Amino acid sequence: MDNWLEYFKQQTSQLLQQLETLVRYESPTNDKAAVDVLGAYLHTQLEAMGAKITLYPRDVVGDIRLAKWGDDTAAPILILCHIDTVWPVGTINTMPIKITEHQFFGPGALDMKAGIVITLAAIQALQEYNALSRPIWLLLTTDEEVSSHYSRAIIEELAQKAALVLVMEPAGEYEALKTMRKGHARYTIRTEGLAAHAGIAPESGINAIVESAHQILYLNNLNDLPKGISVSVTQIQAGVASNVIPPLSELVADVRFASMEHFNEIDRAIHDIIPTVLGAKISIEGGLLRPPMERDQRILNAFKQAKSIAEQMGMNIGETFTGGISDGNLTAPFAPTLDGLGPEGAGQHAAHEHVLIRSIPRRAALLTAILQNWQDATP
Ligand SMILES: [Zn+2]
Structure with a gap:
């Protein structure tokens, strides 16, 4: 097959049908039973495609599945899809599937059921043309x-064995790939003061809110948006009554950063906080949640190769970055990772969530060509 783009364009209506099927299997993360129904459906499909499937049962969330094609002679390309969505069961009634000339609307369609459709279509096409040239997981x-609390260990373990990781999250604007995602950290800073009557003996109290106010301004000063560092105080809880000097205060700071070096700087600065209000005691909890997907040389090289594969099909793809996190943040420390391989669309987690229909065959063609032609970087 020398024209995957044409091949998948002709399959657009089947691809949309499959997308409709997957969207109708509503699968909110917190509804294990519903997610497992979709999992079982996909299991049957994967079996029919000749995959070797490993099941990882989970108690709280849906069971996780790893499907493998090919032998162990080369390092695999690992494809990541999540089958859960943010939409509760029943959303399909209030936010029904709607197909217009250019868009497919529906809960979870963009994030990321269309990515699953594309992945299955790509592997199927490669099988049909006997073009599976290396192991695919x-x-x-x-x-x-x-x-990803219940899948993180699996994701990290598999990434260590992979030559390349492809994450099927939605594309950026103009079908850009995502080559950088910020990391995420969170801190809770608890301040202990001393209660006192605000009228009778204010001087004998230690005001925890005033102490937190100093911390908030200090934290706010750590922002360095041009460097990609954001430090946002997002929650605060304090006070017991309008006439009591507040004995306790607790604030939460959300931190995003583009590199581990930046994270280490901020982490040190936060742990350097000392009380300003005499007698106040502070304790700091939290830290790194997800490392950044750093746009390092490995990722840059992977992007260049994907871009050149796209160019051979007459497609021009760019790259973009985002402050949002995905499972690509977890794999990037271990293997070159390209994210945003899914189709373009808009309204992720929003009522107007939709996929651009023309993007579906284009992304299927791109994924297929990458899987078929990928050359590992020589060490
Ligand atoms: Zn997603």
């Missing part, structure tokens, strides 16, 4: 939308 996780 597909991991279907079930908890990406709640930070």
